[in-house]
Structures are given as C-alpha cells and as structure tokens.
Amino acid sequence: MRGLVAMTLRNAGYEVIEASDGKDALKKLETKRVNLIITDLNMPNMDGITLIKTLKSMPTFKLIPIVMLTTESQAEKKLEGQKAGAKAWIVKPFKPDTLLDVVRKIIG
Numbered sequence: 001m002r003g004l005v006a007m008t009l010r011n012a013g014y015e016v017i018e019a020s021d022g023k024d025a026l027k028k029l030e031t032k033r034v035n036l037i038i039t040d041l042n043m044p045n046m047d048g049i050t051l052i053k054t055l056k057s058m059p060t061f062k063l064i065p066i067v068m069l070t071t072e073s074q075a076e077k078k079l080e081g082q083k084a085g086a087k088a089w090i091v092k093p094f095k096p097d098t099l100l101d102v103v104r105k106i107i108g
Helices: 002-011 022-029 048-056 075-084 096-107
Strands: 037-039 066-070 088-091
Touching: 002 096, 022 037, 022 048, 037 048, 048 066, 048 075, 066 096, 075 088, 088 096
Parallel strands: 037 066, 066 088
Antiparallel strands: none
16 A cells, blocks of 8 residues: 555655654654655654654654555544544545645645
8 A cells, every 4th residue: 555655655756755664654654754745654673653743743843744545444543543643534445646735735
C-alpha cells in the first residue's frame, strides 16, 4: 500500500520520503523538511496516533499538515486522529484521484 501511495504522489510530481513505521518516520524526518505527512493508523513499533502526537509536540512539525490513510473508518477513531492533529482522514482502499485531491487541497 505504501508503494501505491508513493507511486501516485511521485507520478503527480511530488517528492516522497517513505518510512516503514512511526519510529522510522521520526528518524527520517530528523534530516528532511516536508510539507505534508501521510501516515497509517495501524503500524508496528509506533502507531499513527502516537506518531501524530509526537510530531505535533515538536516545534518543527507543529504546523505541518498530517493526513491519516487507514482502513479504520469508525467515528471514534477519526475523532481521536483529529484531536491528535490529523488534518484529513482517507479510508483504504482509496482512489488515487481522492488522495491527490486531498493533497492538492492541503498543500497545492
């Protein structure tokens, strides 16, 4: 799934940094500047909610928009993501055009 997201974004002209889980994302983001973060909710080592909370507590990432892309569609999970700082919530499986519409709406 991560590969499909990356390919969709790259084909639309976006530069993509991939991470295998939340901890890997934090490590890669130590040296990279990004305009948007897309995360899954269910990941090994660090879930998406924890990743969002961690990033939003850091001055560098406080204002960076974060999109949750997940199989979870329950209202309580969406609310939890929103409270953590997620700007948008996309349910998998997703249509590439839907992903690109959300990305364009958020960062252009």
